[in-house]
Amino acid sequence: MIAAAAPDGVALSPLVAFFAVFTRPQGDDAEPAGGLDEDAIARLVDQARAGDASARQALYLQHVDRVFRVVRGMLRSDADAEDVTQDAMLTVLASLDRYRPRPDARFAAWVIAIALNTARRRFRRRRPELTATGELPDVPDAGIDPVAALDRARQRRALLVALAELPEREREIVSLRYGAELNASDIGAAMGVEPATIRKILERTRSRLGARLEDLLGREGGTR
Amino acid sequence: MIDVGETWSTLEPTGRQRQRIDAHVAAWLEARDTPLAAEWLGLLKASPFSAVGLLAASTVSLAAATPAVWLVVALLRS
Numbered sequence: 001m002i003a004a005a006a007p008d009g010v011a012l013s014p015l016v017a018f019f020a021v022f023t024r025p026q027g028d029d030a031e032p033a034g035g036l037d038e039d040a041i042a043r044l045v046d047q048a049r050a051g052d053a054s055a056r057q058a059l060y061l062q063h064v065d066r067v068f069r070v071v072r073g074m075l076r077s078d079a080d081a082e083d084v085t086q087d088a089m090l091t092v093l094a095s096l097d098r099y100r101p102r103p104d105a106r107f108a109a110w111v112i113a114i115a116l117n118t119a120r121r122r123f124r125r126r127r128p129e130l131t132a133t134g135e136l137p138d139v140p141d142a143g144i145d146p147v148a149a150l151d152r153a154r155q156r157r158a159l160l161v162a163l164a165e166l167p168e169r170e171r172e173i174v175s176l177r178y179g180a181e182l183n184a185s186d187i188g189a190a191m192g193v194e195p196a197t198i199r200k201i202l203e204r205t206r207s208r209l210g211a212r213l214e215d216l217l218g219r220e221g222g223t224r
Numbered sequence: 225m226i227d228v229g230e231t232w233s234t235l236e237p238t239g240r241q242r243q244r245i246d247a248h249v250a251a252w253l254e255a256r257d258t259p260l261a262a263e264w265l266g267l268l269k270a271s272p273f274s275a276v277g278l279l280a281a282s283t284v285s286l287a288a289a290t291p292a293v294w295l296v297v298a299l300l301r302s
Contacts, residue, residue, distance in 0.1 A: 068235075068241070086248045152234045159228075174228070179232060207225070210226050
């Protein structure tokens with residue numbers, strides 16, 4: 001049997017251990033999500049629908065970090081982002097039968113639309129103050145250079161401050177663009193907005209965010 | 225100008241966060257994939273008296289509910 005240990009030392013079940021084996025290194029070594037092309041994803045979806053657990057796990061692993069990056073940009077805490085990520089991924093895996101491939105939209109866009117709706121439900125339950133800005137990230141992973149970790153933490157905090165100052169719609173759009181790496185058409189499809197409008201908002205928000213980040217990191221004496 | 229896309233990579237989940245998310249999702253999937261009969265067998269193994277008690281209570285409920293439903297339907301029709 002595969003054995004793995006949780007952070008608190010509790011023994012994990014074989015299925016949990018299976019996931020743990022595939023947990024990728026985070027931080028600078030992490031690869032961007034989205035390595036598979038749409039045909040490969042479609043095959044995985046078919047296999048998962050037919051009950052293939054390894055295909056279901058592959059789909060999960062392909063999208064979970066991307067979902068977290070998106071919802072972390074929208075929500076006020078790491079804990080909320082964790083909750084929403086797991087709820088959204090469970091909805092995705094439980095709803096694969098309802099997924100209908102479309103030539104103009106990628107599977108990732110469908111996944112992210114589910115994550116967006118899950119995060120919005122979370123907004124409605126707890127009115128914003130959307131983004132807690134002083135919050136420190138979880139304990140850094142072992143083996144990461146402390147100076148680099150500090151620099152990343154500073155950048156992370158500045159980004160969360162800058163995001164908190166954006167209106168909700170703009171925050172959603174930039175989260176979908178940079179967290180999920182979706183293009184304007186995919187974002188438009190997920191949000192029900194014209195791609196041209198998305199492009200305009202993205203251009204404006206990108207420069208606003210960039211300037212604010214420079215201001216915040218410069219003021220803090222950041223290395224960037 | 226700072227690259228927003230590059231800065232966004234700081235919002236990746238940490239290894240511990242990923243472990244917690246993976247554990248919750250895996251536990252849910254495991255529960256979903258476990259047939260009811262296997263759950264009962266597991267319960268019987270772990271706590272035989274509770275399992276027998278639950279089974280007895282379920283049987284009594286079913287036996288009592290059937291005539292009660294019949295009676296309510298008959299009263300509504302009359």
